[in-house]
Amino acid sequence: MPDLASTTCAITGGAGLIGSFLADQLVDAGADVVVVDDFSKGTRANIAHLDGKVDVREVDLEVMGSARAALAGTDFVFHLASRAYGVGHGAGRHGEILRHNERITDNVLDAVVTLRPQHVLVTSSSCVYPDDGPDTVPELPLFSGEPEAANRGYGWAKRFLEQKAVLASEEAGVPVTIVRPFNIYGERYAWVGESSQAIPMLVKKVMDGNDPVIIWGSGEQRRTYLHAADCALIMRRLVELGYTDGPVNIGLEETVSVRELVETLCRLADRHPALTCDRSKPEGRFVKSSDPTRLFEAVPDFAPTVGLDDGLDRMIGWYRSTFS
Numbered sequence: 001m002p003d004l005a006s007t008t009c010a011i012t013g014g015a016g017l018i019g020s021f022l023a024d025q026l027v028d029a030g031a032d033v034v035v036v037d038d039f040s041k042g043t044r045a046n047i048a049h050l051d052g053k054v055d056v057r058e059v060d061l062e063v064m065g066s067a068r069a070a071l072a073g074t075d076f077v078f079h080l081a082s083r084a085y086g087v088g089h090g091a092g093r094h095g096e097i098l099r100h101n102e103r104i105t106d107n108v109l110d111a112v113v114t115l116r117p118q119h120v121l122v123t124s125s126s127c128v129y130p131d132d133g134p135d136t137v138p139e140l141p142l143f144s145g146e147p148e149a150a151n152r153g154y155g156w157a158k159r160f161l162e163q164k165a166v167l168a169s170e171e172a173g174v175p176v177t178i179v180r181p182f183n184i185y186g187e188r189y190a191w192v193g194e195s196s197q198a199i200p201m202l203v204k205k206v207m208d209g210n211d212p213v214i215i216w217g218s219g220e221q222r223r224t225y226l227h228a229a230d231c232a233l234i235m236r237r238l239v240e241l242g243y244t245d246g247p248v249n250i251g252l253e254e255t256v257s258v259r260e261l262v263e264t265l266c267r268l269a270d271r272h273p274a275l276t277c278d279r280s281k282p283e284g285r286f287v288k289s290s291d292p293t294r295l296f297e298a299v300p301d302f303a304p305t306v307g308l309d310d311g312l313d314r315m316i317g318w319y320r321s322t323f324s
């Protein structure tokens with residue numbers, strides 16, 4: 001079983017939301033941590049508390065050959081860098097998103113095959129799953145139908161990433177862990193306007209004092225949410241446990257409707273706006289929940305450390321520090 005202490009662990013996208021929490025985890029594990037990021041979305045503020053504990057390499061992983069230099073000398077590679085945005089971003093941009101992410105994938109996997117680290121983790125997404133699958137999604141095979149419609153280009157990029165990672169792993173003899181996170185959120189989110197993800201968008205609407213607060217779709221659509229600190233903890237444990245038996249969903253079965261989410265936010269922030277649903281806006285599939293059977297088989301000691309109320313409270317803090 002790999003012991004991360006005294007090893008060198010690289011995190012691509014390590015200045016981003018999940019990557020920066022993973023940097024915390026790996027520093028805690030006693031690893032020397034290399035953060036590789038182009039800061040297109042991730043921020044130096046996200047890793048400022050690790051000053052002196054992480055080696056920061058500012059690199060655009062889309063540039064051919066860049067990953068070989070950036071990942072040289074590392075024992076474990078946690079690959080998280082990608083163009084990742086909310087559903088409002090995808091329309092009309094699916095091809096562009098696919099091409100950006102493909103360039104990153106090819107460069108990082110080229111480096112993995114060349115440098116042969118001890119182990120690599122690649123970060124896929126629940127967007128690989130089709131919209132017409134079961135409400136509670138187990139780790140389905142990749143190529144049944146189209147990926148999630150609202151994130152088609154991104155979903156295809158993640159399907160290709162998984163497939164290419166498996167082939168690179170076979171070619172280079174490097175064990176690979178593949179993860180498919182569901183909806184991950186947290187207070188290190190970088191605001192990107194209308195392209196932002198659902199929770200930051202809703203927090204901003206409530207905290208800006210919108211009245212009514214307009215919810216996209218029926219408001220009854222149900223999702224499962226996990227804090228980025230817990231996603232990072234799972235990534236660390238999967239690699240520590242040497243897990244390589246197929247892709248693992250990172251998400252829980254329990255869901256909350258978007259309306260319930262906004263009501264919770266309003267309660268925590270002591271705001272009392274009317275809530276209006278705009279059914280002309282996309283809401284995606286009605287229920288999307290993760291079957292966590294494989295996750296708990298792989299990491300039996302996992303228990304979430306940040307509940308939804310606590311996490312949303314932190315997001316209210318995020319709003320205050322980001323916009324005031």
Ligand SMILES: NC(=O)c1ccc[n+]([C@@H]2O[C@H](COP(=O)([O-])OP(=O)(O)OC[C@H]3O[C@@H](n4cnc5c(N)ncnc54)[C@H](O)[C@@H]3O)[C@@H](O)[C@H]2O)c1
Binds near residue numbers: 019043062123180185
């Ligand atoms: N947050 C979620 O809900 C979620 C769900 C499923 C999958 N994921 C995946 O998890 C990973 C991390 O997501 P996140 O939420 O932390 O997103 P994020 O945008 O906060 O982090 C991605 C990081 O990659 C960096 N990056 C982007 N392009 C780069 C490039 N060309 N070179 C170097 N760095 C680059 C960004 O600056 C950012 O720091 C991504 O692969 C994402 O697709 C996230």
